[in-house]
Amino acid sequence: MSLLKLQDLCLSIHGEKILDKINFSVESGQIVAVVGESGSGKSMTASAVMQLLPDGAKMDGSIWLDDQELLGKSEKEMCSVRANDIGMIFQEPMTALNPVQTIGNQIMEAVKVAEPKLSKDEVRQKAEMMLRRVELPQSRFPLNTYPHKLSGGQRQRVVIAIAISQNPKLLIADEPTTALDVTTQAKIIEILKKFVEKDNMGLLLISHDLAVVAEVADHIIIMRNGVIVEEGDTATFFANMKHEYSKKLFAASRQNNGGKFIEDAAEIILDVKNLTKDYKLSGKENFRAVNNVSFSLKRGENLGLVGESGCGKSTLSRCILGVEDYSEGSISINGKAFSGQKELRRHINVVFQDPYGSFNPRHTVERLVAEPFYLLESQPNATERRAKVKDMLRHVGLEETDIDKYPHEFSGGQRQRIAIARALITEPSIILLDEATSALDVLIRKQILELLEKLSEMLGISYLFISHDLSTVKNITDRVLVMKDGVIIEQGNTQEIYQNPQHPYTKSLLDATPDIKKAIKKLRNNLDDNII
Amino acid sequence: MSRLPLSFIVGSVLTFIFVFAAVLSFFWTPYDVTLLDIAGKFQVPSMAHLFGTDHFGRDIFSMIMVGARNAIAVSLVAVGIGMAIGVPLGLWAAATKMNKGHIIDEMLMRGNDLIFAFPSLLMAIMITAVFGPGAINAIIAIGIFNIPVFARMTRGAALGLWSREYIMAARVCGKGSMRISYEHILPNILNLLIVQATIQFSIAIIAEASLSYVGLGTQPPNPSLGRMLNEAQTMIFFAPWLAYFPGGAIVTMVLGLNLMGDGIRDLLDPKLRKRRKESDVAA
């Protein structure tokens, strides 16, 4: 008898079909991963097991937890199931904890709900033990710490502690690491794995990242549009993929070897020298966000800037774009010193991360894409403007008829295309891509990266590609800079850095980055070992 | 076209009725409100006088029409003043705060705090008492207290928008703070402003009624709802309709405005949220 078994589970919300005949099981001590893009229904499946669904939800089929049928249980009975049998952790650690309660109280509450008979001291001891198990040392994180003092990764560990403290048989993790840095992600996955092994817990891991899942799951399930497309044991899954969609996902998740070699003689179009940016904090303290950064970008070259959150890359990009002052150093574009002058601004533009916040919701596509024309000395008249915008829309793979639509009528990937069109309209030499693909589903991301490559070759534009995601950067850049705590700790050709990192931090970043090919290799070795 | 919420329909209808009556009163009222008819005083509501007559024989229905007109006029201008001054101030404060001009923002906030420190009704009474009663001074007194409300609201909403990426995109395109404030920020807070304006309008109506209740608002012989209530107080025991109708008129006007404001807020909100296509964006 499986720990968890879903049988022909169907879910509809307000009549709209969300899940259709979902069948799978999870055993104790097993990690089952459900992978899919947004809208695939993977998160809904998780919520359905917990029965924490929005209003208007109707379910059919069966959800078996050991020998209990969960569907049909009253809310009161489900509360008991949630307290004793199933634990769940969610995607956004920053908002998952009550900001006005200490972490100790929140863990102790969970303990008390699961085991109401324990004494106060026993509850307290259990809470302390949980924090130890998630590797948050008592000395730095006593029970009376408030959540706002913790980073995202630390908060996620507290959330795990809360879930584990109730001794669940099954833990459901809905995108637990999507919002976290790559090194933090590795740590959290490691902690989860530890609990599965030590407590013989079953783990249902929901993710959009096939690479993360390949390294840690025993069984993989691919979902799309509310149905299961394919599934199999991880060891043999990738060798035996049959469905088109699975293959596409796999192809998009692999790291390719990008990068061309640029001759030294090529012209330098962006030159950053000794750039330093200090922030004055309350009191007399100074926070050095960017520390003596120097690099240059040559024509035709794509440069990557990688670093985790807080390393200063956003500050650096704002300085380069001329929307933030810096304390020391210089920036020059096309050889001329740049301090925000309009004449030079036309040579550099930007594509942001958030496809929803990038546009004024009240402007038409034409007005949005044409905004950079403000920088030109002789601005085109209305007909010229329209023609140019239409032209650019075609270049980025959109229709001419899209010109009069509003941003909300487009999907995330389409909006990034509009953003690219806007960045290109004044034919700049440099485009700064600030986490431009981080918020996109993996297949769409691949399309956008391919578009960027094509445009780069066609129009001779250089990219400064800023990201925390090393796999994406590997695909598209020629050279890469690694940033930590405001300092560039390593730079060089992309291929070399990835194969032969020198700095220990770079090494740890690369180690922590999920690599699907490495994972498959490891699995194959394990299989071979087992055979021998 | 989605079904409009009932509250919005009711609110808009009520508001429309009053605005219509108010405008109509410029051209026609059933009876002349300045004519006294002592012989016909204290008439109970009837077909001839829908709301009865008062102690001077004046037709209450007509008086309410004109009183409503005065209330609406005062409130409209007062809220108008509040918006005309408060909104640009709020935009300015937000723009300077984002671009290192903390001092201007601080000064604005202190100014706001200062005005908020004075209880509005008390100050309105003082202003009209010191500078003379009447509709104009009532407008100024009420208007002054609308300024910080709009300034604070605009500043808060604008600050929220300044951190959006499309604002940064505009800055990358070389646009300055003022241009951004009017091209990007203002159009996107218009919804909030409209809703707040209807709320402030309804508050102003009650404020005008309070001022005229104590004799400091619209002066006789111009009818005003508040003063009608004051006069009704001593006669309420034998002529209660003198109090019911003017009070009811105030309640209905304010209720109508609030319902309409709520309705507008609800209408504008979900449209923006529902239309968002959620595909393509990872989790």
Place this chain on the structure above:
Amino acid sequence: MLSYFLKRVLSLIITLFTATIVIFLMIEVVPGDPAAFMMGLSGSTEAADALRAELGLNMSAWDRYFNWLTGMMSGDFGLSYTYRVPVSELIIDRTLVSVPLTVYALILSTIIAIPVGVISASRRGTAVDTSLMGVAQVGVAIPNFWFAILLVLLFSTTLRWFSAGGFPGWEAGFIECVKALTLPAISLALPQAAILSRVMRSSVLEVMNEDYIRTARAKGLSKRQALMRHGLRNAMIPVLTILGLQFSFLLAGGIIIESIFSLPGLGRLVFQSIAQRDLIVVKSIVTMLVFAVVMITFMVDMAYAVVDPRLREGDKS
């Protein structure tokens, strides 16, 4: 915590000082000649001169301002022009009526509004919610003085449960005074309760959508438990602001209500003084009321820090 506290204290002091300057300007400088204003047009020159001397109008404005400030800080508010008694005496007597009235109204308002808001929010969309909020909508629209008149009509005239006005003085006993203050407190409290319940409801609804409520339910807490243990404290934060604002409004709203019920309170005093042009009294009372409002705002800011630990060290997020 310390820096938060100090910043607030600084802002409090600045606001108070600026307010006194504004009051001073309004009352003494703007009408031109305060003495003539106070006496109306019917003042003979001799009496006017005497008044001017008494008011110290021969001194410069700065000196007058300074004297006034130092006087207030030592409890001397001057002599009332109409009553010829120290203003401080008048104020103390009246405060003993106005403050209990305000507190009474605030308590009534809170007791009604918070449960109504929570119940409405937890039963969102049901008939209970719609009817409660419908009543609240009407309540917001009712001018408190009209409501007072209606209350008097119903309870005093028809039912004869309460007197139509007057205040027996605290010597007559606690119960008697509370009875006298009840109808006034209710008429003040009603529109405020209506506003407060709507704010409470929307605050609770917003909180219910937060992620930490979902975490709480995943722990096995029922919807109600999650709301009570995690939601309420967070939902109270915006409500605190409104409560502070309401205090200011109630204090001033007392003016008309005190007149209707013939209560010897601060509001009625300031109103009569305005009518009698007794600028000395008006000046003092306005200053006191402003002081009270600023203090309450300050206390609300401090209360925030108690409720929300994030504020205690300044914003780090």
